[in-house]
Amino acid sequence: MTDRPRACSIANALAIVGERWSLLALREVFLGVRRFDQIARNTGASRDILTARLRKLVEAGVLEKRQYEQHPPRYEYVLTEPGRALHPVLIALMDWGDRYVTEGPAPTVWRHSCGEVFTPRTVCECCGEPVRLADMTLVRTTRLPG
């Protein structure tokens, strides 16, 4: 049993959204871009790969494919509630990329309703303190069944 890989919600999440083009397609929908052609252009994904990734996201319940025109039939992609809940994942990746990978100024800038340019911080939901690794104690991990 102890030789089995860890059971892990990070692994489970990555099975749904762990592909580069999946997260970049979701980025576009968060930015309000809902149509296939525009998502393809803004991400640079090939049409074949993008089609496969969007289908998988729809099947997983992260996106909904909605018909917005009858003649000719046209579709757009909208976030479901699980899809909207991925916002912190994209924010965390953007913030890390801004600080450690991208050269020069941040390519994408958001303003928060408080009036300031938005910078995220991850806190403990209970006490509100910023999360530091040293403040976390592992309670349990589990292994995949053999």
Added chain:
Amino acid sequence: MTDRPRACSIANALAIVGERWSLLALREVFLGVRRFDQIARNTGASRDILTARLRKLVEAGVLEKRQYEQHPPRYEYVLTEPGRALHPVLIALMDWGDRYVTEGPAPTVWRHSCGEVFTPRTVCECCGEPVRLADMTLVRTTRLPG
């Protein structure tokens, strides 16, 4: 120019840590597991793929490979400062996986120093309010140079 893909720190971040086994290897190092054999066992990654992913993370400055024994030579992987800064990314993925993908109880549970089981929340660093999509206004996005 407007037909170029978006310049994007999410894309830049994913170029470094966007592969499934990269993030799962980093998960292990965050859990205190530093040696190749243990990382391989706990993730279930093949040794070839794990070797390639760890090498890439070391080259990108996310992990440091450190010799801890001379005879025979043995190495361990430790987080650099950019590596430690990925903590919010892993936390956000774990939380989303716990809530929307994993069936049953959370496989991994942490306790925060405040005494409560840890649940993350993403807030605005400036005002401390929880981030809601409706409270974010886009200031600018940019395109990759042609």
